[in-house]
Amino acid sequence: xxxxxxxxxxxxxxxxxxxxxxxxxxxxxxxxxxxxxxxxxxxxxxxxxxxxxxxxxxxxxxxxxxxxxxxxxxxxxxxxxxxxxxxxxxxxxxxxxxxxxxxxxxxxxxxxxxxxxxxxxxxxxxxxxxxxxxxxxxxxxxxxxxxxxxxxxxxxxxxxxxxxxxxxxxxxxxxxxxxxxxxxxxxxxxxxxxxxxxxxxxxxxxxxxxxxxxxxxxxxxxxxxxxxxxxxxxxxxxxxxxxxxxxxxxxxxxxxxxxxxxxxxxxxxxxxxxxxxxxxxxxxxxxxxxxxxxxxxxxxxxxxxxxxxxxxxxxxxxxxxxxxxxxxxxxxxxxxxxxxxxxxxxxxxxxxxxxxxxxxxxxxxxxxxxxxxxxxxxxxxxxxxxxxxxxxxxxxxxxxxxxxxxxxxxxxxxxxxxxxxxxxxxxxx
Amino acid sequence: xxxxxxxxxxxxxxxxxxxxxxxxxxxxxxxxxxxxxxxxxxxxxxxxxxxxxxxxxxxxxxxxxxxxxxxxxxxxxxxxxxxxxxxxxxxxxxxxxxxxxxxxxxxxxxxxxxxxxxxxxxxxxxxxxxxxxxxxxxxxxxxxxxxxxxxxxxxxxxxxxxxxxxxxxxxxxxxxxxxxxxxxxxxxxxxxxxxxxxxxxxxxxxxxxxxxxxxxxxxxxxxxxxxxxxxxxxxxxxxxxxxxxxxx
Numbered sequence: 001x002x003x004x005x006x007x008x009x010x011x012x013x014x015x016x017x018x019x020x021x022x023x024x025x026x027x028x029x030x031x032x033x034x035x036x037x038x039x040x041x042x043x044x045x046x047x048x049x050x051x052x053x054x055x056x057x058x059x060x061x062x063x064x065x066x067x068x069x070x071x072x073x074x075x076x077x078x079x080x081x082x083x084x085x086x087x088x089x090x091x092x093x094x095x096x097x098x099x100x101x102x103x104x105x106x107x108x109x110x111x112x113x114x115x116x117x118x119x120x121x122x123x124x125x126x127x128x129x130x131x132x133x134x135x136x137x138x139x140x141x142x143x144x145x146x147x148x149x150x151x152x153x154x155x156x157x158x159x160x161x162x163x164x165x166x167x168x169x170x171x172x173x174x175x176x177x178x179x180x181x182x183x184x185x186x187x188x189x190x191x192x193x194x195x196x197x198x199x200x201x202x203x204x205x206x207x208x209x210x211x212x213x214x215x216x217x218x219x220x221x222x223x224x225x226x227x228x229x230x231x232x233x234x235x236x237x238x239x240x241x242x243x244x245x246x247x248x249x250x251x252x253x254x255x256x257x258x259x260x261x262x263x264x265x266x267x268x269x270x271x272x273x274x275x276x277x278x279x280x281x282x283x284x285x286x287x288x289x290x291x292x293x294x295x296x297x298x299x300x301x302x303x304x305x306x307x308x309x310x311x312x313x314x315x316x317x318x319x320x321x322x323x324x325x326x327x328x329x330x331x332x333x334x335x336x337x338x339x340x341x342x343x344x345x346x347x348x349x350x351x352x353x354x355x356x357x358x359x360x361x362x363x364x365x366x367x368x369x370x371x372x373x374x375x376x377x378x379x380x381x382x383x384x385x386x387x388x389x390x391x392x393x394x395x396x397x398x399x400x401x402x403x404x405x406x407x408x409x410x411x412x413x414x415x416x417x418x419x420x421x422x423x424x425x426x427x428x429x
Numbered sequence: 430x431x432x433x434x435x436x437x438x439x440x441x442x443x444x445x446x447x448x449x450x451x452x453x454x455x456x457x458x459x460x461x462x463x464x465x466x467x468x469x470x471x472x473x474x475x476x477x478x479x480x481x482x483x484x485x486x487x488x489x490x491x492x493x494x495x496x497x498x499x500x501x502x503x504x505x506x507x508x509x510x511x512x513x514x515x516x517x518x519x520x521x522x523x524x525x526x527x528x529x530x531x532x533x534x535x536x537x538x539x540x541x542x543x544x545x546x547x548x549x550x551x552x553x554x555x556x557x558x559x560x561x562x563x564x565x566x567x568x569x570x571x572x573x574x575x576x577x578x579x580x581x582x583x584x585x586x587x588x589x590x591x592x593x594x595x596x597x598x599x600x601x602x603x604x605x606x607x608x609x610x611x612x613x614x615x616x617x618x619x620x621x622x623x624x625x626x627x628x629x630x631x632x633x634x635x636x637x638x639x640x641x642x643x644x645x646x647x648x649x650x651x652x653x654x655x656x657x658x659x660x661x662x663x664x665x666x667x668x669x670x671x672x673x674x675x676x677x
Contacts (some may be wrong), residue, residue: 037538059602061524068599071587132605133584139564139582150588151563205593206557206666283665356596360662362531362546 009025026397034241034393039352041389054126055376058171060131063376067369070352074373075129077348078381081226081341082122082388084219087194088227089115090164090186092257098183099103105268106253109171110402112183112230118165118230121156121384128380149199156193163189172399194219201351208286209351212277221267226340228261228316233333234392236326241393242401255323265315265336272307285354287386292368293350301342310339358403454539475650476616491554492574494640497671498549498625499648499659504633505530510637511627518616518626525599527610528627531640548662549627550597550610551670558589558598558609566606570579574671575614580606594666607642612638632672 017025054061066073093111096104127133138152145151163186170179195216201207202215236255239246246254279290293302317332355365373381396402507530515528516519528549534584535542556576559569567589569575583606583676590598590607601608612618612626628636652659652673661670 061600061602066587069596071590071600131587131600132583135582136564136584136586139584140565143565145560145563145565147560148588149562150561150586154563200561200588204557204561204592206663206668207593312533347494352591355549356594357531360531360533362533364531375546420536 025393026400030397031243037241038393040389041386045386045387045390048380048386049119049124049321051376051379052124054382055128055380059127063147063374065371065374065377067371069355069369070202070353070371072348074345074349074372074381075125075375077345077385078341079122079126079129080116080348081344082125082384083194083197083227084223084340084344085230085337086115086119086122087160087190087220088223088225088229089118089223089230090160092227092231092260094183094187095260098180098189099170100180102307103252103256104337106249106410107231107235107360110235111227111397112164112168112171113395113402114230114234114388114392115186116161116168117388117395119161120391120411121387122154123157123161124387125380125384145269149196149203151195153193153200156189156196160185160186160189160193186288189419191220194223201347206356206402207351208283209289209354214271218268218271218275221264222340222343225261225264226337227270228264229333229340231334232257232261232329236330236333237392238396238401241396244252244284244401251324254326254329258318258323258329261333261336263316265318269311284359288354288358288368289350290355293346294299297349298346298353298370299369301346305339305342308339308344309335312334316340430622436545490571490597490642492572493642494573495642495671496552496575496618497639497641497648497673498612498628499637499639499651499673499675500547501633501637501677502505502544502546502674503541503676504635505547506633507532507545508632510630510632511547514630515610516624518613519611520603521608522601525601525608527597527608546674547627548578548595548597549672551595551662551668551672552610552612553594554669557592557666557668558595561588561592563588569616573614573618575612576609577611577614578606578609580604583607594668595670596665613614622646628641648673 060066064073076108092104093108093115095101096106096108097112114350130136140151140154144155163182167179167182167186170176170182198219202212205211232254235246235250239250247309258260275295276290279286281287292298314332314336317328317335321328321332349371349400353368353370355369357365358368447651464469509530512526512528512530516523516526519527521527527631528547531546531548533544533546536543552575554569554574556567558567559576562568563586564582564584566580566584567576567578570577585600585605585607587600587607590600598609600606600608613622613627617624617626624638625636628638637651639646641648641652643649651657657675657677659675660675663670
């Protein structure tokens with residue numbers, strides 16, 4: 001009884017903060033720059049969503065520049081960009097969490113969080129691309145086409161999102177063993193979903209530029225590259241906004257990730273070289289599309305943005321950084337992400353630029369087609385990026401910088417109960 | 430063994446002047462007739478390609494009736510009555526089309542220098558659009574092989590449009606679904622009529638519509654003979670189309 005009394009007294013003296021208090025505590029009293037950034041990013045996200053809703057209202061055919069001949073535009077490529085990034089982040093996080101490579105542990109939790117964020121951004125963008133998204137929810141279930149890669153891709157990405165969220169929750173409540181199982185399932189469904197996304201393009205036998213087994217393989221390799229760049233970029237950003245020094249453990253994690261980054265850039269360069277060389281032989285449609293990329297309208301995108309900004313410069317910067325110079329790694333990663341965005345864009349658009357009747361030699365299709373995104377499309381893309389940035393900024397604060405304790409090489413519990421204890425101390429002070 | 434020696438200097442050189450115009454025309458015509466490969470247009474034209482597996486495979490005819498169309502390419506005069514009839518019969522909006530006529534200009538050709546190529550959905554036996562559709566909103570009808578749509582199932586992902594090797598699909602705002610040629614099944618065949626609107630209205634007899642599995646049908650007789658060169662568009666896509674082209 002006496003004990004109980006003292007406990008109650010103690011409770012009345014120092015109010016144990018509720019979950020809400022902790023949340024508020026973490027999100028208040030932060031720097032002006034943080035709020036400014038948060039405001040800006042969420043504003044962009046909202047503008048994007050508003051643009052998407054407006055496009056939906058007036059009809060996509062009036063708002064978007066896609067056409068009968070080029071039905072897939074920048075929204076599809078941005079969706080691809082986001083889900084490739086998500087899969088990549090999941091793969092990078094799995095090296096630590098699922099496959100137990102300790103060096104990767106310190107970045108794994110943030111990678112899991114970001115993989116959820118990026119896929120949600122991807123789904124948001126595709127929501128504004130698909131004409132009847134609500135029908136999808138019904139007929140994807142009651143009328144599935146098991147031959148369709150789109151069906152598999154959508155369904156498996158649904159499963160993937162579920163497992164990644166599950167993994168993240170389990171990590172929060174310190175169920176590490178279970179989390180690694182969920183993570184494993186996430187990796188399996190992620191790879192399956194992602195190769196199916198590659199196959200969506202690779203199995204279109206009327207489109208020479210895409211057709212073949214190359215796409216699924218390329219997509220997986222390319223996901224790893226995106227994942228490395230993204231986690232390096234956001235880890236650096238996180239330390240900047242949290243005003244923290246990069247400790248030894250994180251530094252080691254970034255060093256090994258940079259190395260994986262170098263490897264994957266080389267793999268993608270190798271893939272690109274052979275894609276180009278094999279493209280010179282075979283169907284004329286493929287050669288034409290390739291020439292557009294190498295020497296035509298998209299050559300700036302290809303040589304400058306894809307090869308230069310997306311691969312060569314980051315490769316050089318990564319090598320020069322020796323995995324230690326964070327500034328170089330950060331710049332390299334930022335450039336790479338920028339370049340990769342155009343890699344996806346070119347992949348989607350150039351694949352459709354040669355009209356299906358091009359080789360027939362008819363007057364209607366004697367020139368190549370053209371597509372440039374409309375203002376609505378660009379705003380939706382920016383909205384997707386805004387969602388990623390906003391959720392990243394919030395996540396850093398809400399989940400306490402995705403901190404990882406040293407003793408176990410596993411994330412510290414930031415379940416709300418223990419979070420409460422930690423924060424009580426701060427409140428007392 | 431000794432090789433026969435040729436005295437190349439003594440051989441007569443065949444300069445353009447030494448061949449008569451008629452002879453040249455004959456030669457060209459023969460060339461066209463044999464190969465059927467016209468001025469770089471990549472239409473694979475072999476004699477009666479149907480039995481090489483475009484319309485049907487080993488099982489002979491997958492459908493009964495096996496609806497298909499034969500197009501006499503040289504007969505088309507681009508009057509566009511077919512397009513008009515199609516739009517009217519099937520309520521096709523002005524921003525879309527189910528069938529259209531393409532023009533091929535050949536300034537180097539002798540005599541006729543332009544020809545018109547009507548195109549429509551090829552109702553492929555291996556349709557990439559059907560494979561791609563996630564919700565089976567588009568399907569190959571088991572009775573007649575026509576590639577049809579169930580509008581309410583269409584999510585508008587436009588995979589079928591991207592997949593189609595013939596640019597036969599467009600998104601119909603009013604139907605909230607992708608729209609395409611169904612050989613007038615919805616508007617005519619299901620109501621007991623025997624031909625499509627485009628075939629019926631054509632004044633030049635360009636479009637022959639019929640059942641390829643019926644040996645008594647005109648299309649069967651035209652397609653199944655050695656003298657006539659029959660081809661399909663984009664055979665390399667492997668879609669096994671059911672719209673055939675010929676001249677004559």
